[in-house]
Amino acid sequence: xxxxxxxxxxxxxLFANNGNQAKKNTKPTQKExxxxxxxxxxxxxxxxxxxxxxGLLPENAWRKMMNNLENHFDTDASLDKEEYMTxxxxxxxxxxxxxxxxxxxxxxxxxxxxxxxxxxISKTPYMIEKHNDIRADLITQKEVKGIFNCMACHTTAxxxxxxxxxxxxxxxxxxxx
Amino acid sequence: MKLLLIPILLxxxxxxxxxxxxxxxxxxxxxxxxxxxxxxxxKRGEAIFTSKHIGKKGKEIxxxxxxxxxxTQTHQNFFTGKTIEPLSPKANPERLSDLKTxxxxxxxxFIDVYNKEGSTQEKGDxxxxxxxxx
Numbered sequence: 106x107x108x109x110x111x112x113x114x115x116x117x118x119l120f121a122n123n124g125n126q127a128k129k130n131t132k133p134t135q136k137e138x139x140x141x142x143x144x145x146x147x148x149x150x151x152x153x154x155x156x157x158x159x160g161l162l163p164e165n166a167w168r169k170m171m172n173n174l175e176n177h178f179d180t181d182a183s184l185d186k187e188e189y190m191t192x193x194x195x196x197x198x199x200x201x202x203x204x205x206x207x208x209x210x211x212x213x214x215x216x217x218x219x220x221x222x223x224x225x226i227s228k229t230p231y232m233i234e235k236h237n238d239i240r241a242d243l244i245t246q247k248e249v250k251g252i253f254n255c256m257a258c259h260t261t262a263x264x265x266x267x268x269x270x271x272x273x274x275x276x277x278x279x280x281x282x
Numbered sequence: 283m284k285l286l287l288i289p290i291l292l293x294x295x296x297x298x299x300x301x302x303x304x305x306x307x308x309x310x311x312x313x314x315x316x317x318x319x320x321x322x323x324x325k326r327g328e329a330i331f332t333s334k335h336i337g338k339k340g341k342e343i344x345x346x347x348x349x350x351x352x353x354t355q356t357h358q359n360f361f362t363g364k365t366i367e368p369l370s371p372k373a374n375p376e377r378l379s380d381l382k383t384x385x386x387x388x389x390x391x392f393i394d395v396y397n398k399e400g401s402t403q404e405k406g407d408x409x410x411x412x413x414x415x416x
Contacts, residue, residue, distance in 0.1 A: 154362040179339040180361070181393040185386075250363050257363070 138209040140265035143195045149188065153180070155255045158265050159199035160210040161226045167196040169222050178225075209267065227252040239274070248275035301371070301378040301409065308406040315402055322403070327411025330404055337395045345395055345408075353415050372416045378409070 138160040141147055147156045159167070171193050174182045184192065204210040209231075216231035223229045227236075236244070236252050244252060255262035258280075261271040272280040305322065312319045331345040343360055350357035353370035368374040378384055388408075392400035400408070 152364070152366075153359055154364050176338075181338065181390040183390065185382075248363075250361075254363055 133206050133208040133211045135207045137267060138207050138265045139199065139204050140263075145188075145191055146195050149184065149192060153182065154253065155262065157226055157255070159196045160201050160204035160207055160265075161213060162196075162200060162223065162229070163202050163214055163217065164197050164200040165222050166224075167193070167200055170225070171196065225253070240277075243274055243277055246276060300381055301384070301413070304381055304384060305406060305409060308402055308409075312402045312406060319403060322406035322410040324407070324411045324414035326403075327407035327409070327414075330400075330408045331411055335395055335397070338393060338397055343395055345391065347395075353412060369412055370416050371413070378412070384409075 138158045141156050141158055146159075150156050162170075170177070171189070174184060174189070201210040201214045205214065213226075213229050213231045216229055216234070217223060218230075226232055232252065243249065249257040255267075258272050258274045259267050260273050261268070269280055274280065309319075309322065312322075331349075332351075334342050334344045337343045339361065347360040348357060348366055349369050354368050354373040356368055357366050358364065359366055367377070369377060371377045371379070388405050389399055392398065392404070
């Protein structure tokens with residue numbers, strides 16, 4: 106009898122656990138994307154461009170990008186071995202699929218087709234779709250330059266917050282759909 | 283008062299030591315590479331800094347494109363728009379204060395503008411030019 110009870114309890118526990126797991130995978134509990142929390146990353150990568158949150162790309166995309174820092178979007182961003190490993194480890198440990206509890210990370214991961222490795226955050230299907238309705242000249246204007254320049258319009262992007270109400274497009278204003 | 287002055291003088295000496303040591307080392311190396319080398323030259327450095335070239339991205343740029351000509355001011359990265367802190371060590375005490383950082387950026391930026399690494403003499407000339415404006 107005791108044995109049976111044990112099995113029953115175990116089964117319930119397992120089932121409950123599975124349920125939680127499933128919930129976690131389908132419904133993120135956190136909004137947005139985890140903020141950058143690594144000063145070395147912010148300094149090294151943020152010298153030339155916005156220090157993108159690691160949760161904006163999956164691990165395989167970060168690895169692909171880091172494999173070719175000598176030609177990083179056609180500029181030389183090479184690092185020595187120690188610096189390289191520090192940055193790579195940070196990106197991998199905080200990549201999108203390890204941050205699925207965050208809404209944006211989960212959406213980015215789910216938007217990428219199996220077998221595809223995006224070249225950049227801007228090239229993920231989620232980002233392309235999200236920026237589709239914006240007039241091209243607003244993106245190419247000198248105050249913005251391109252989709253890569255998050256802070257030009259997303260005024261709170263440095264805190265990992267990309268909500269609609271925080272958007273302010275130069276020479277246009279708040280985002281109206 | 284004298285006791286106070288000593289650490290101040292000492293710290294200002296330490297502050298400039300990194301770049302001075304680096305320039306001395308480059309100078310020794312330049313002499314080894316070229317028997318006719320005498321000294322680094324700010325005028326040659328200025329030409330390196332201001333002349334335009336088709337860079338790594340395929341666009342015509344110079345060092346000025348990202349750093350500007352007033353080294354006491356911040357400037358914007360030509361491609362990304364990101365703010366770049368002043369090149370002048372007087373305006374920006376962190377500048378030229380760390381050997382690893384100096385070498386890293388000289389290498390990267392020569393490649394970005396010239397599509398090749400700078401020679402010993404070129405690196406010394408351009409640093410001498412930057413310091414000459416301080």
